[in-house]
Amino acid sequence: MELYLDAASTEPVDPDVIGAMMPFLTEAYANPMSVHGAGRTAARALEAARTSLAADLGARPDDVVFTSGGTEADNLAVKGIAMARMKMLRETLGGRIRPRIIISSVEHPAVLRSAQWLERWFGCEVVTIPVDGQAHIDVNALRHALTQTELPDQGGIRNRTVLVSSMLANNEVGTIEPIDEIVRIAHGHDVPVHVDAVQAVGQIPIRMREWDVDALSLSGHKFGTPKGLGALLIRARVPVEPLISGGEQERGLRSGTQNVAGAVALAIALHESTVRMRNRYRRLIASRNRLIDAVLRVEPNARLTGDPECRLPGHASFVFPGVSGEALLVDLDARGIACSSGSACAVGRHEIPKTLLAMGYEPQVAKSAVRMTFREPLERAEINRIAAAVEESCTTLRRSSEPRGTAPTMQAR
Numbered sequence: 001m002e003l004y005l006d007a008a009s010t011e012p013v014d015p016d017v018i019g020a021m022m023p024f025l026t027e028a029y030a031n032p033m034s035v036h037g038a039g040r041t042a043a044r045a046l047e048a049a050r051t052s053l054a055a056d057l058g059a060r061p062d063d064v065v066f067t068s069g070g071t072e073a074d075n076l077a078v079k080g081i082a083m084a085r086m087k088m089l090r091e092t093l094g095g096r097i098r099p100r101i102i103i104s105s106v107e108h109p110a111v112l113r114s115a116q117w118l119e120r121w122f123g124c125e126v127v128t129i130p131v132d133g134q135a136h137i138d139v140n141a142l143r144h145a146l147t148q149t150e151l152p153d154q155g156g157i158r159n160r161t162v163l164v165s166s167m168l169a170n171n172e173v174g175t176i177e178p179i180d181e182i183v184r185i186a187h188g189h190d191v192p193v194h195v196d197a198v199q200a201v202g203q204i205p206i207r208m209r210e211w212d213v214d215a216l217s218l219s220g221h222k223f224g225t226p227k228g229l230g231a232l233l234i235r236a237r238v239p240v241e242p243l244i245s246g247g248e249q250e251r252g253l254r255s256g257t258q259n260v261a262g263a264v265a266l267a268i269a270l271h272e273s274t275v276r277m278r279n280r281y282r283r284l285i286a287s288r289n290r291l292i293d294a295v296l297r298v299e300p301n302a303r304l305t306g307d308p309e310c311r312l313p314g315h316a317s318f319v320f321p322g323v324s325g326e327a328l329l330v331d332l333d334a335r336g337i338a339c340s341s342g343s344a345c346a347v348g349r350h351e352i353p354k355t356l357l358a359m360g361y362e363p364q365v366a367k368s369a370v371r372m373t374f375r376e377p378l379e380r381a382e383i384n385r386i387a388a389a390v391e392e393s394c395t396t397l398r399r400s401s402e403p404r405g406t407a408p409t410m411q412a413r
Contacts, residue, residue, distance in 0.1 A: 104166050106167070232253075
């Protein structure tokens with residue numbers, strides 16, 4: 001039987017979530033913008049889902065904008081906030097000031113490429129903040145970068161940096177970033193903060209308003225909904241330009257007929273994940289730590305990547321120097337262990353995890369990365385099975401990579 005250790009890439013859809021969706025696909029299917037009774041029923045379900053989602057994320061219902069997933073949410077946050085702030089800069093200071101966007105060196109492609117798009121089409125300066133050997137953002141470098149872009153206060157504009165964007169938890173190594181400190185630093189320079197919380201939502205407590213975050217992205221399939229569902233939580237105080245034009249749904253920020261069944265699925269799945277997290281958090285951490293210890297015991301050359309303590313509860317990531325990560329994944333899969341090398345967004349390609357490169361790992365070592373992620377505590381028998389598979393795979397692969405001896409030559413008589 002296969003043991004699935006790739007929950008960070010996607011999770012199965014819970015039967016309760018499917019059950020909650022079905023009435024809004026087959027019976028209460030009306031457009032929530034319609035004024036008739038059926039439309040009002042759909043609208044009530046949509047707003048109930050919005051309220052539930054906000055409550056579980058420490059936000060308010062009017063913060064929630066439903067999207068097609070985390071990638072769209074990241075795009076709307078990065079491009080939308082930046083363009084709105086750029087407009088304010090132009091109106092106040094003319095075209096004399098070059099806007100800047102600050103991201104970390106380990107951001108997901110949805111954030112990185114959105115920033116690069118703004119650089120290509122609008123001339124924005126994109127600054128990447130380095131991380132340390134555990135993938136923590138260098139907050140002193142962030143503070144310095146923001147100080148560089150301070151402006152004399154003109155019309156309420158104090159900084160030419162239009163946005164700081166940081167992930168909450170790293171998808172490749174599981175490290176949790178100091179978001180509260182990042183927000184304090186950025187707000188001290190009058191700069192809004194977007195948080196990519198795709199890997200963290202449903203896994204650790206989220207307190208958007210308590211952290212004073214301006215915008216936060218999430219993706220439903222990371223915590224048990226069908227793929228193609230997500231949301232951007234964005235405070236009304238933050239100017240944002242919509243990327244999709246149309247009928248002005250979702251506060252005018254995401255036009256298009258709302259997916260009521262999808263919104264219900266998000267709310268139900270998140271609430272179930274939140275309850276499950278509260279009940280199993282300590283056991284999940286304990287089983288994660290036992291897995292880490294077991295892998296490092298059977299494979300002494302292996303190294304844990306990321307912060308050993310301040311990391312996602314069901315996330316164990318390693319490098320195996322001297323072993324090809326791609327070959328190790330294939331061999332483990334043949335032994336019934338399904339895991340990954342890092343991000344699942346490389347369109348099937350096995351690429352060097354860029355987070356490890358940013359952390360200072362040599363490319364050859366980074367290529368040996370393996371990530372094991374799970375949402376349920378692992379039993380001891382499962383941990384023993386994983387460790388045994390890792391040991392056998394590494395031994396087999398090292399033997400196969402050893403140079404073959406040359407055949408003995410015959411001596412002349």
